[in-house]
Amino acid sequence: MKKRTKLLALVLALGMVLTGCGSNDAGNGGSGDGIKDLVTWETSNREMENVFILNSEMANDLNVLGNCYEGLLETDPQGKLIPGLAKEWGTEDGGLTWTFKLREGVKWVDVNGNEKADCTAQDFVTGLEWVMNFHKNVAMNTSMPTALIKGCKEYYEYTKELTAEEALALDNTKFLEMVGIETPDDYTVVYHCISNATYFDTVCVSACLYPLSAAFVAEVGAENVLGSTNETIWYNGPYTLTEFIQGNTKTLTKNPTYWDTECSLFDTVTIRIIEDTTVGFQLYQNGELDHIDLSEANLRTIWEDENNEYRDQLAEKLPKKYSFQMHLNYDKYNEDGSKDENWNKAAGNEAFRQCLYYGLDLTKYLERYNFINPLKLENNAYTMKGLLYFSDGTDYVSKVNEMLALGESDGKTTVRYDADKAAQFKAQAMEELAAEGVTFPIEIDYYIVAGSQNALDNATVLQQVFSECLGDDFVKLNIGTYVSSLSKEVVQPKLHSFVINGWGADYGDPQNFLGQETYGEDTAYYSNNYSNVNESTDEDLIATYKEFTELVNKANAITDDMDARYQAYADAEVYMLQHALSIPIYYEINWQLTHVNDYTKSNAMYGIQNYMYKNWETSVDAYTTEQYKAFEEEFNN
């Protein structure tokens, strides 16, 4: 009997080992062959610079630090908010006051996983004080709290007037007097917003609202916090950064005290720095990396050879979180400093803009980014898909597309391309613009970085698209170059006719997208920097922009009914697109070889958590194309 029990125990133990049961093991989709020690990569030009999360605004840092620190909330693979340190949260007054109930027992640990302190509501006060103290955080990460939380701006100005010594010595007393944050008990944080911020909870996955332990600050000294290293910081996230060799390796090791004991984590995650994805492909082939993005050359090599060993392992990635648009410049200058009136008049003409909107068949251009499935990259909205959903689960962008009623794709050209409409608008534009003294072909200046063959190839294809679709008698696309900085060399001197740029959300509300295009508002990023519409003198254009701005502000004022709010934003967005104030271009969808199921990763269109190595499903054998298609289907359903 005793022998039988031992045998049974042995079999059970063996079974558990083989099937990977037990908590905190890397996910494996139940197949029992998941990866325990993930090896991933980053290119050398995106090396991490800062290990102190509150002081960093860069994705290079935050992709790693999102694993070391835990904030109030997390995001799931659908991009929806889920509990993090806050187990429940909400607002009862339309976004003026937000209350977060924290879970108990969360620990701060050192790099070796030794417990240092409890993580409590006070740490969120200390964190926000640090961010808003001019001398402590040197003006980093201040914009969202300043715009949203009561008293933040005033506290920031107050600390600015202090000497560095005085400001560094400040505790939370003055801060709590001035700023709209309170902690009724050790496990409740309440934020008071300046106005109804219905999306405030989506800001909680950004670095600016992460916690900071006052005991940590006391231990290292306030003056040394910004010089923290991976060995001195305290961690409350799923991993600790046990190794950081700049330019070579970072190793994240599972935090043994992490609060979420039900989740699956890797034992270690090693992030190797590689020169580029071509070197990375070699490493993947040697089994030294668990996934690699494919350059166009590598993808073609594999795709065009049916016998290539990786041919049936090509996996299409999920779209990146950027919605790329063609931003027209309504106040363009020539390189000699004179105004480019010819272009400015054309851009201000709605029929001309409609030609760009309907008349460009971008299929060949999209092939440059994904030659296998170019039409999948087609973007017809301004806001990024997956950013937010109506209460019935409808994606906001699907609603916008439905309202635009562009029809179905024929599988050969983009949905938006309409040669007949484009011809009508072309004739109209040529007539109207000729009457204004515009000469043809209209010169369009498009700038790319010098020395990049890839950028030149992309631009050359775009040039062909303009020529073939709109005609050489109408427009002529000139390709210019800048040496190192698009913003310094092109955008600030206003030399561009248009710039193709992607916007990734800071928070989960259409305001974060559409608010960048409004007229006469300081916070409108694209209007002030790229389209320069505030400097335009075209009355029709200004009237259209004002109408659009009114629609956006009307939507922003709706705070008690989220569906009504989103619908109002959708109306504004459709208005903007139908007047072609900005031309949607593409989404980024690349190909990869991988042992990771991307559809199990956090996939929010905002925040810092998409690289959080938590609950990732992996496979020791590389996933196949078929498996990835099945994942995609399951995800979309």
Place this chain on the structure above:
Amino acid sequence: MVKYTIKRLLQTLVTVLIVATIVFLLMRMLPTDYFFTEEQLMKLTPEQKQEQLQAAGLTDPIGEQLVRFYGQVLRLDFGESRRIQSGVDVVKVIGSKFTVSMRLGCTALVISLIVGVFIGIIQTINKDKILDHIGTGYTIFVNAVPSLVSYSLVLVFGSTVLGLPSLYSTRNPGPSSILPVVCLSLASIAHYALWTRRYMVDELNKDYIKLARVKGMSFKNIMTKHVFKNAFVPLVQYIPTSFLYTIGGSLLVERFFSVPGMGPLLNDAIIRYDVNVVQTLAIIYASLGTIGVFIGDVLMMLIDPRIKLAGKGETR
């Protein structure tokens, strides 16, 4: 000799000071836009940008900044890195990297010297024969083929055929150093082989060698006692500088194999406007360059006593 040494050291100090000042001023002459990332540049308001510049002390008058800089250098306080490793002491940032670069660089240099000089000697002995042509072919190949192509060949062959690690790893520094060292040595071997051969062939054609042959001196003795010794003198001058420059690392090789060394540091620091790191590296490189030349001169004098570094009222 002592007087000469002191004089050269003082010259070195002045040179380093001038270089540091020029670099300091050049960095301050760059538009402050370079202080920000592309994203920050577009997203931050003018006030926010001004505040960040103010916090970094970059809005103070240049004179004030320069005096502060001299004061810090005198105290050997090179400040903190702003972008490479935010907030970390520059000396610490550089210190962790230079040992890696120096170890790889010195290994490559020793290999290059031994192999390169050996190939050069073999080529000279077998002048216009097959071995000479092979050596010349190697030199031409290494110089003609772009570095990245030859590195890629080394990477593919080394990792696929020999099973060596593709990237440098601090956990496994021995085997993972092989491919970077091979790449670092490729060009240097060709360099030393080329110049050894050239100097030795030059020496072989000189009259005193012909005289030695006529007098019946054996070929072996001619080669070891005269040709090699004299041919080595011009090479010796550059060895100290080469050794010191190993600290600087190699931008291409270190990037290619992810070696956490000094190679890409200056480039990265300039791109990221990490002023303190750029200034410190400029001081280090200027010091290494001038000291290297000085040691080279002294070494040359020691090997060939006919060379005088300082005569009456003159220096070399």
